[in-house]
Amino acid sequence: MKQHFISTSIPYVNAFPHLGHALEFVQADVLARHRRLRGGDVFFLTGTDENALKNVQAAREAGVAVPTFVAERAEAFKRLAAKLSIANDEFIRTTEKRHFDGAQKLWQSLDPKDVYKKAYSGIYCVGCEEFKLERDLISGFCPEHPGKKLELVEEENYFFRLSRYADTLRELITSGKLAVIPESRKNEALAFIDQGLEDFSISRSKERAHGWGVPVPGDESQIMFVWVDALSNYLNALGYASDDARFTKYWKEAEDITHVIGKGINRFHTLYWPALLLSANIRLPDTVFVHGYITVGGQKMSKTIGNVIDPFALIEKYGTDALRYFFARDLPTFEDGDFTEEKFIASYNANLANGLGNLVARVMKLAETHLEAPVVLGKELLDEAERGEYETHMKQFQIQKAADVIWGRLRELDEYVTRERPFEKVATDIDGAKKDITHLVQALAGIAHMLTPFLPETAEKIKTAIKENKKPETLFQRI
RNA sequence: GCCGGCGUAGCUCAGUGGUAGAGCGGAGUCUUCAUAAGGCUAUGGUCAGAGGUCCGAUCCCUCUCGCCGGCACCA
Numbered sequence: 001m002k003q004h005f006i007s008t009s010i011p012y013v014n015a016f017p018h019l020g021h022a023l024e025f026v027q028a029d030v031l032a033r034h035r036r037l038r039g040g041d042v043f044f045l046t047g048t049d050e051n052a053l054k055n056v057q058a059a060r061e062a063g064v065a066v067p068t069f070v071a072e073r074a075e076a077f078k079r080l081a082a083k084l085s086i087a088n089d090e091f092i093r094t095t096e097k098r099h100f101d102g103a104q105k106l107w108q109s110l111d112p113k114d115v116y117k118k119a120y121s122g123i124y125c126v127g128c129e130e131f132k133l134e135r136d137l138i139s140g141f142c143p144e145h146p147g148k149k150l151e152l153v154e155e156e157n158y159f160f161r162l163s164r165y166a167d168t169l170r171e172l173i174t175s176g177k178l179a180v181i182p183e184s185r186k187n188e189a190l191a192f193i194d195q196g197l198e199d200f201s202i203s204r205s206k207e208r209a210h211g212w213g214v215p216v217p218g219d220e221s222q223i224m225f226v227w228v229d230a231l232s233n234y235l236n237a238l239g240y241a242s243d244d245a246r247f248t249k250y251w252k253e254a255e256d257i258t259h260v261i262g263k264g265i266n267r268f269h270t271l272y273w274p275a276l277l278l279s280a281n282i283r284l285p286d287t288v289f290v291h292g293y294i295t296v297g298g299q300k301m302s303k304t305i306g307n308v309i310d311p312f313a314l315i316e317k318y319g320t321d322a323l324r325y326f327f328a329r330d331l332p333t334f335e336d337g338d339f340t341e342e343k344f345i346a347s348y349n350a351n352l353a354n355g356l357g358n359l360v361a362r363v364m365k366l367a368e369t370h371l372e373a374p375v376v377l378g379k380e381l382l383d384e385a386e387r388g389e390y391e392t393h394m395k396q397f398q399i400q401k402a403a404d405v406i407w408g409r410l411r412e413l414d415e416y417v418t419r420e421r422p423f424e425k426v427a428t429d430i431d432g433a434k435k436d437i438t439h440l441v442q443a444l445a446g447i448a449h450m451l452t453p454f455l456p457e458t459a460e461k462i463k464t465a466i467k468e469n470k471k472p473e474t475l476f477q478r479i
Numbered sequence: 480g481c482c483g484g485c486g487u488a489g490c491u492c493a494g495u496g497g498u499a500g501a502g503c504g505g506a507g508u509c510u511u512c513a514u515a516a517g518g519c520u521a522u523g524g525u526c527a528g529a530g531g532u533c534c535g536a537u538c539c540c541u542c543u544c545g546c547c548g549g550c551a552c553c554a
Binding site: 008009011012017018019020021022023024025052184187188191192194195197198200201225226227260261262263264265266267268271272291292293294330332336338343346347350351353354355357358359360361362363364365366369370404407414415417418419421422423424426437471474475476477478 | 481482483484490491502503504510512513514515516517518519549550551552554
């Protein structure tokens with residue numbers, strides 16, 4: 001069996017999950033479920049990034065101990081995954097021991113030539129607790145903390161010789177050995193390289209990190225830069241630290257490794273991460289799938305604007321598959337997409353209630369009434385349903401286009417019913433009518449099969465209805 | 480500022496060097512198996528603007544206007 005590794009990125013837990021996190025979960029889940037459907041042995045990973053300094057700051061603001069704070073948020077992300085029917089195999093938290101061990105092992109595996117200590121000096125904002133760049137300042141002050149005096153801080157950090165990997169990375173990305181999808185993100189990554197790759201800091205002082213994070217092996221005064229430890233989560237969940245058999249199976253020997261990420265962290269996954277792996281002589285991922293962000297009524301989702309959409313509320317109101325449908329079909333797979341509840345409802349009614357739900361009802365009612373026994377389905381039939389355009393799109397990560405194929409089939413079946421009129425034929429030509437209905441049920445089974453990665457619960461309901469030769473309960477109630 | 484992209488029917492978007500396409504919404508119509516669902520038809524666009532290349536441009540080139548994205552720690 002062919003092994004695949006698929007991951008989501010691991011979100012910061014400084015806030016509760018929003019609609020964007022849900023989108024990424026679902027996209028990765030669609031890919032994972034599709035590969036399983038095709039017989040692949042998939043390890044699907046998600047988790048949380050808990051070592052970021054932002055988490056420490058957020059916890060302090062909330063007046064809660066940091067471990068308690070991050071645990072609470074991690075739970076929320078786990079709950080979201082469950083609510084969205086995400087079929088992940090593991091959920092890794094970067095505060096777990098296996099992660100610390102793995103992050104440190106990765107550090108120690110880096111080519112010693114690539115790690116060096118250097119004094120770094122910069123303008124430090126005590127309010128933000130981060131270094132600022134000259135160009136980010138507004139008349140000499142931090143935009144977030146206008147009154148606060150900025151300090152010139154100098155300290156020694158470890159650096160990673162990223163510059164050394166520029167040519168190798170360019171070659172990997174250009175050739176597609178490291179596929180960055182879509183093309184525009186690939187070009188962006190190449191542009192980063194062309195602009196010149198500078199070595200980057202991979203640690204910070206323990207004080208500055210408030211002692212929160214993964215200690216640098218052999219140097220107690222330093223904490224690993226959060227991105228270095230965070231990226232290693234992909235390895236650590238598989239037991240990289242303990243050289244687990246799973247690590248060999250799903251990473252080293254995997255046929256395919258895919259990271260699903262948001263556009264904001266393209267650079268880390270297409271440049272920093274491969275470079276670190278190259279340095280540590282570890283097998284590279286094959287594909288980085290980069291999605292866009294969700295806007296709300298054309299505006300960026302933000303706490304300040306107060307338009308952050310809570311995925312839990314939507315699921316509660318409309319159901320898991322309704323939201324999964326929206327992500328897969330109504331949002332462009334790689335570009336930014338817009339959410340409004342009006343559009344969501346319009347699409348729900350048109351495509352789930354009237355489109356899918358109604359077709360299942362009309363076909364299964366005909367079957368229930370006129371067929372004595374459930375329609376027998378061969379495996380070939382289901383495989384057949386998956387070939388062609390649908391499969392082509394799925395292989396190219398074109399989630400929306402693959403979903404379009406399914407809804408095109410639904411339309412064809414509605415046309416078929418209208419054209420052949422089996423409901424009328426039953427009176428004059430019962431055999432012909434039965435043939436039509438059988439055909440419809442078989443086609444429906446094919447649709448259910450294709451639907452499995454997208455709307456797993458609904459697909460299951462349709463399969464059950466076919467197996468029992470019974471019209472199911474209303475799948476999607478009109479709103 | 481630099482780099483890149485986009486501007487096509489009311490909305491979301493495909494598309495091609497040879498007199499424009501889909502889905503949704505709206506209109507009309509047929510139908511009743513179905514979740515007042517479904518089918519069909521018509522309507523709907525000087526393909527942002529100007530100039531150029533060409534027998535011919537929405538598609539290639541130049542410029543203008545407008546919008547958006549990336550530019551080192553944001554899903």
